Amino acid sequence: MRHLLSAGDLTLDEATLVLDTAKELAQVGGRSVKKLPTLRGRTVVNLFYEDSTRTRISFEAAAKRMSADVINFSAKGSSVSKGESLKDTALTLQAMGADGVVIRHSASGAAHRLAEWVDGAVVNAGDGTHEHPTQALLDAYTIRERMGRLDGLRVAVVGDIRHSRVARSNVLLLNTLGAEVTLVAPPTLLPVSVRTWPCSVSYDLDEVLPKSDVVMMLRVQAERMNAAFFPTAREYSRRYGLDGDRFARMPDHAIVMHPGPMIRGMEISAEVADSPRSTIVEQVANGVSVRMAVLYLLLSGSGSGTGN
Amino acid sequence: MTNTTHLIRDARILGGERADILLRGGRIEAIGPGLAADGAQVVDAAGAVALPGLVDLHTHLREPGREDAETVATGSRSAAMGGYTAVFAMANTDPVADTAGVVEQVWRLGREAGHCDVHPVGAVTRGLGGEHLAELGAMADSAAGVRVFSDDGMCVSDALLMRRALEYVKAFDGVVAQHAQEPRLTEGAQMNEGVVSDRLGLAGWPAVAEEAVIARDCLLAEHVGSRLHICHVSTKGSVQIIRWAKSRGCDVTAEVTPHHLLLTDDLAESYDPIYKVNPPLRTAEDVEALREGLADGTIDVVATDHAPHPSEAKETEWCHAAMGMLGLETALSVVQHTMVDTGLLDWAGVARRMSETPARIGRLTGQGRPLAVGEPANVTLYDTSAERVVDAAAMASKSMNSPFNGMTLPGRVAATFLRGVPTVLDGKIQ
Numbered sequence: 001m002r003h004l005l006s007a008g009d010l011t012l013d014e015a016t017l018v019l020d021t022a023k024e025l026a027q028v029g030g031r032s033v034k035k036l037p038t039l040r041g042r043t044v045v046n047l048f049y050e051d052s053t054r055t056r057i058s059f060e061a062a063a064k065r066m067s068a069d070v071i072n073f074s075a076k077g078s079s080v081s082k083g084e085s086l087k088d089t090a091l092t093l094q095a096m097g098a099d100g101v102v103i104r105h106s107a108s109g110a111a112h113r114l115a116e117w118v119d120g121a122v123v124n125a126g127d128g129t130h131e132h133p134t135q136a137l138l139d140a141y142t143i144r145e146r147m148g149r150l151d152g153l154r155v156a157v158v159g160d161i162r163h164s165r166v167a168r169s170n171v172l173l174l175n176t177l178g179a180e181v182t183l184v185a186p187p188t189l190l191p192v193s194v195r196t197w198p199c200s201v202s203y204d205l206d207e208v209l210p211k212s213d214v215v216m217m218l219r220v221q222a223e224r225m226n227a228a229f230f231p232t233a234r235e236y237s238r239r240y241g242l243d244g245d246r247f248a249r250m251p252d253h254a255i256v257m258h259p260g261p262m263i264r265g266m267e268i269s270a271e272v273a274d275s276p277r278s279t280i281v282e283q284v285a286n287g288v289s290v291r292m293a294v295l296y297l298l299l300s301g302s303g304s305g306t307g308n
Numbered sequence: 309m310t311n312t313t314h315l316i317r318d319a320r321i322l323g324g325e326r327a328d329i330l331l332r333g334g335r336i337e338a339i340g341p342g343l344a345a346d347g348a349q350v351v352d353a354a355g356a357v358a359l360p361g362l363v364d365l366h367t368h369l370r371e372p373g374r375e376d377a378e379t380v381a382t383g384s385r386s387a388a389m390g391g392y393t394a395v396f397a398m399a400n401t402d403p404v405a406d407t408a409g410v411v412e413q414v415w416r417l418g419r420e421a422g423h424c425d426v427h428p429v430g431a432v433t434r435g436l437g438g439e440h441l442a443e444l445g446a447m448a449d450s451a452a453g454v455r456v457f458s459d460d461g462m463c464v465s466d467a468l469l470m471r472r473a474l475e476y477v478k479a480f481d482g483v484v485a486q487h488a489q490e491p492r493l494t495e496g497a498q499m500n501e502g503v504v505s506d507r508l509g510l511a512g513w514p515a516v517a518e519e520a521v522i523a524r525d526c527l528l529a530e531h532v533g534s535r536l537h538i539c540h541v542s543t544k545g546s547v548q549i550i551r552w553a554k555s556r557g558c559d560v561t562a563e564v565t566p567h568h569l570l571l572t573d574d575l576a577e578s579y580d581p582i583y584k585v586n587p588p589l590r591t592a593e594d595v596e597a598l599r600e601g602l603a604d605g606t607i608d609v610v611a612t613d614h615a616p617h618p619s620e621a622k623e624t625e626w627c628h629a630a631m632g633m634l635g636l637e638t639a640l641s642v643v644q645h646t647m648v649d650t651g652l653l654d655w656a657g658v659a660r661r662m663s664e665t666p667a668r669i670g671r672l673t674g675q676g677r678p679l680a681v682g683e684p685a686n687v688t689l690y691d692t693s694a695e696r697v698v699d700a701a702a703m704a705s706k707s708m709n710s711p712f713n714g715m716t717l718p719g720r721v722a723a724t725f726l727r728g729v730p731t732v733l734d735g736k737i738q
Contacts, residue, residue: 113626
């Protein structure tokens with residue numbers, strides 16, 4: 001594994017290795033000194049073209065807990081805002097000797113392009129409407145922690161599938177890990193070729209909920225409403241929101257997930273979000289462990305360690 | 309003045325009989341075996357196929373406005389290298405070619421360059437804005453004698469405006485060349501909508517956005533009794549609709565690009581925008597339907613949609629990259645590869661689709677003529693047995709955005725003659 005660009009690039013063995021490594025590294029978070037020397041002397045650049053404080057600080061915490069030097073490069077107020085191209089930025093990072101680049105970008109495929117232009121490892125931290133593989137890994141990790149396994153679990157992913165990088169990565173990774181995914185959304189928010197994806201599809205949340213072990217709610221952006229993907233926020237919420245009544249129809253063991261940031265009252269009600277069966281806060285904590293594992297596996301093997 | 313008398317030795321006329329061709333005074337003076345040189349400069353064709361000089365109905369020469377990408381001079385050199393003796397230069401320049409002044413400027417630049425005839429296409433609407441008709445009559449009456457009108461790059465999406473344009477150009481035997489793209493269905497579109505776009509998370513450009521406009525415009529053209537030309541047909545459904553419209557008697561012609569005859573949307577998996585083009589690359593099923601449509605005459609011509617862009621417009625994220633590909637210097641090779649070597653077309657069929665018919669659609673009288681005594685000496689010699697690795701950096705175009713770069717393609721343009729004057733000899737620009 002040289003880069004992490006797509007969740008689909010991971011074999012079952014590789015994905016399992018990331019989750020197992022994350023489990024070991026999670027112990028560090030419980031210590032009084034939350035630090036390992038593993039990546040000392042390595043430089044990780046967080047190259048963020050989109051505002052995403054939570055993902056950036058998650059990667060930053062992950063890199064720092066393993067003693068890497070972290071450079072945060074935000075597009076705003078940098079050479080990028082003066083019109084520098086991604087390629088020129090890549091060549092600059094290359095010249096500075098970045099061992100790893102974590103990139104968040106609004107353009108699908110930006111991480112793939114970057115990987116052609118730098119020698120270091122590239123981690124896709126979300127590219128447009130394409131993928132967000134570390135989110136899928138932390139979701140898988142969270143499910144495995146709560147449920148004890150992934151193989152054979154029934155996972156419903158609900159919301160704006162069409163524009164969701166989280167959904168794309170989750171479908172690929174959960175399929176690799178043996179879970180059975182059902183996508184639930186109004187037809188307007190599903191890709192036209194979704195029937196070719198390795199998952200089931202339903203337009204009816206009420207029909208899917210009783211048969212789900214995990215329900216993953218996705219954020220629905222307000223601008224989708226203006227583009228006529230659905231008539232009103234109220235109607236969306238009525239048909240696809242997870243409220244207390246629907247929550248009660250889920251099996252007792254089933255959990256509720258959300259990648260955040262969530263819109264309470266829209267896709268998820270407050271009582272559901274704050275329920276003990278909601279994993280939303282755990283997902284954030286697990287995000288650091290999983291990102292530590294990814295950086296460790298990509299950067300510790302080769303490259304310019306201390307004194308090199 | 310250079311010697312304008314040339315004796316082409318041992319060419320295969322339209323891929324058939326072997327003969328010599330004597331070009332003198334801008335005309336074909338004789339065709340036959342064993343012609344005497346008689347002071348003419350001898351060009352040994354060595355069995356190359358002789359075609360009438362190619363005519364491209366759809367070229368972007370970028371001048372005025374984007375001389376960093378291409379100029380009339382570099383673009384017409386590129387055309388000559390591809391075997392073309394005439395090109396139609398699209399109107400989406402800056403300023404837009406929507407007045408007699410701009411079309412005359414492009415026409416004059418073409419004459420000065422002298423590598424091929426450059427016929428400006430006039431914009432249908434002012435500034436390609438899709439709201440008001442440009443002064444089509446003034447462009448038709450100008451020195452450039454415009455007969456082809458197109459908002460290419462933009463669709464004339466307003467049905468009433470399209471109807472008026474179709475009707476109005478009848479007064480000077482013009483034709484409207486439609487870039488069929490329903491704008492609302494393609495807002496932000498990045499590539500063909502389907503399995504690949506869904507996986508890559510790139511906004512889709514659905515086939516229906518092209519097909520719906522073609523269906524509408526065929527019916528409009530039929531209703532008002534006008535000629536209609538469809539630019540760069542890219543889908544199976546479009547081929548079916550045009551076939552149906554022709555069967556009803558609609559006076560519609562259509563073009564396909566070389567890249568749509570060969571390349572498919574899965575190339576976008578690299579996220580390399582060298583494969584980003586409008587209309588987008590489609591599926592293998594579409595490619596097959598386009599080849600069949602070109603073979604059976606549903607699609608009348610091959611047109612390149614040669615679209616030069618500087619490297620910085622392509623070395624970027626896919627969604628920020630410019631749309632378009634070079635085409636002039638690889639068109640004949642791609643047509644040989646996809647249509648001739650597959651047995652779908654013979655060389656006479658290629659001549660019809662790449663010279664005779666485009667000239668007729670554009671109402672050119674001195675181009676696209678038969679290879680016969682007394683005809684203008686516009687001749688392309690094409691060595692079908694050659695093989696080459698496409699090298700975009702070595703092209704005559706000012707830009708390098710060829711999707712065929714690095715591919716091995718058959719054939720090589722050995723020589724191009726424009727009214728008896730060689731613009732290319734031994735594969736080199738003159």
